Amino acid sequence: MAIAKARTNNNRNAANAKTSAKTNGTSATTKSKVANASPQEEALALLKELRNLIFKEYGVKLQLRDSRVSTKIGHAAREKLGLDIAAQVKKKGGNKKFDWQKWNTKLFTKLFGQPDALKYAPEVVAIFMSMLYDTISTDPEQAIADLVEFNRASLERRNSFQEQEEEELDDLDDELDEELDEDEEDIEDELDDS
DSSP: HHHHHHHHHHHHHHHHHHHHHHHHTHHHHHEEEHHHHHHHHHHHHHHHHHHHEEEEEOOOOOOHHHHHHHHHHHHHHHHHHHHHHHHHHHHHHHHOOHHHIIIIIIIIHHEEEEETSSSSSSSHHHHHHHHHHSSSSHHHHHHHHHHHHHHHHHHHHHHHHHHHHHHHHHHHHHHHHHHHHHHHHHHHHHHOOO
């Protein structure tokens, strides 16, 4: 009898939870998951919900942290190796020139895959890079951090160059506009004189 009464109370509580959940806009399953879930489990559920929502709405799948870190390591490794090879080729001289296009699209991808889809785990690439460069730690976690930082600094440098180029183009446009205005004034003066 006590078991039947407990089941009846549980059913009422569940029905009440569903009713209150419907009135405040959340689902009963979300409420029950929240009550029993750890913060990690709640965060994972929220992450899944967000990624699904964004995919349905925009057709894009948000990258997870590990994927983002791996992509940064791929870009950092490609650039750092490319800069090193280019410098050594230039120093050697001769008729061979370093071809960035070939390095980025053929040679690097043959060895490592695309920066956003590496053939190796990020830790492997980071350890590999630490074998070549003293600026990359031999500790795998720190090596990853070093490459992520290299990628951040590289992106900042490229953005700075782009801003500088845009400013130079704007300055050039302004100079050309001034010259055109002066030429128009000269032509008007000549017409007035004649």
